Amino acid sequence: MIDLHAHILHGIDDGPETLEEAVEMCRLAAEDGIETIVATPHQRHGFWPNTDREALEVLFEELRAAAGGKPELALGAEIRVDSELLREVDILPGGSLLPLAGSKYLLLEFASVPIGPDPRPLLHELMVAGWRPILAHPERIPWLVDQPTLLGELVERGVLLQLTAGSVIGELGRGPQECSFLLLDEGLAHFVASDAHDAHIRPPRLSEAFRAIAERWGEGRARQLIDQNPRAVLENRQLSVHNAR
Ligand SMILES: [Fe+2]
Numbered sequence: 001m002i003d004l005h006a007h008i009l010h011g012i013d014d015g016p017e018t019l020e021e022a023v024e025m026c027r028l029a030a031e032d033g034i035e036t037i038v039a040t041p042h043q044r045h046g047f048w049p050n051t052d053r054e055a056l057e058v059l060f061e062e063l064r065a066a067a068g069g070k071p072e073l074a075l076g077a078e079i080r081v082d083s084e085l086l087r088e089v090d091i092l093p094g095g096s097l098l099p100l101a102g103s104k105y106l107l108l109e110f111a112s113v114p115i116g117p118d119p120r121p122l123l124h125e126l127m128v129a130g131w132r133p134i135l136a137h138p139e140r141i142p143w144l145v146d147q148p149t150l151l152g153e154l155v156e157r158g159v160l161l162q163l164t165a166g167s168v169i170g171e172l173g174r175g176p177q178e179c180s181f182l183l184l185d186e187g188l189a190h191f192v193a194s195d196a197h198d199a200h201i202r203p204p205r206l207s208e209a210f211r212a213i214a215e216r217w218g219e220g221r222a223r224q225l226i227d228q229n230p231r232a233v234l235e236n237r238q239l240s241v242h243n244a245r
Pocket residue numbers: 005007078136195
């Protein structure tokens with residue numbers, strides 16, 4: 001299993017506070033059967049802008065050395081969407097933003113209130129510029145949950161959706177679970193990731209979600225969401241199946 005979304009670098013956002021806790025998270029992930037984690041600290045977030053890309057890389061190398069390859073680690077970010085995002089994305093790779101594992105995939109987080117009248121132009125511009133946007137946990141963003149047709153339309157245009165494992169297994173409440181089920185039923189979800197923040201309350205765990213998806217939608221689907229599609233991101237390939245029911 002590959003985890004595309006985890007706050008596992010210490011002391012820079014609402015993830016682990018110490019290197020020891022980050023290493024413990026790695027240990028738990030490996031124990032759960034996770035082969036690779038992409039560390040995705042918040043970027044451009046109001047509380048955690050994390051604009052110093054080199055500082056993130058230093059922290060990442062420190063954790064990578066401490067984790068000793070179990071699991072493998074890659075670096076990315078969960079990038080908050082705002083009106084200035086496009087300008088910075090235009091200057092990548094020289095800018096401060098971190099795509100997932102150096103690929104063309106960007107993990108984007110919308111705020112829980114809409115950023116403007118319509119997210120479509122921004123996402124369109126990103127794709128025209130060659131980026132592949134992945135929306136982090138749409139099932140937990142109220143104004144997206146309220147617009148299933150918009151999500152369907154975005155997916156049709158090439159936007160990819162990442163669900164949180166805790167939403168799928170009901171740990172985050174009934175609303176996120178219902179929305180996740182709806183998106184899975186419609187074949188609109190492309191990834192399931194842990195969005196881990198610590199070793200206790202929100203640990204990096206995917207096996208339970210894998211089992212739940214395998215039971216309801218088949219093992220092939222579970223593999224696609226938690227192994228094959230995230231692997232394509234790590235290898236900077238197109239997903240083999242974009243929208244599989
Ligand atoms: Fe996150």
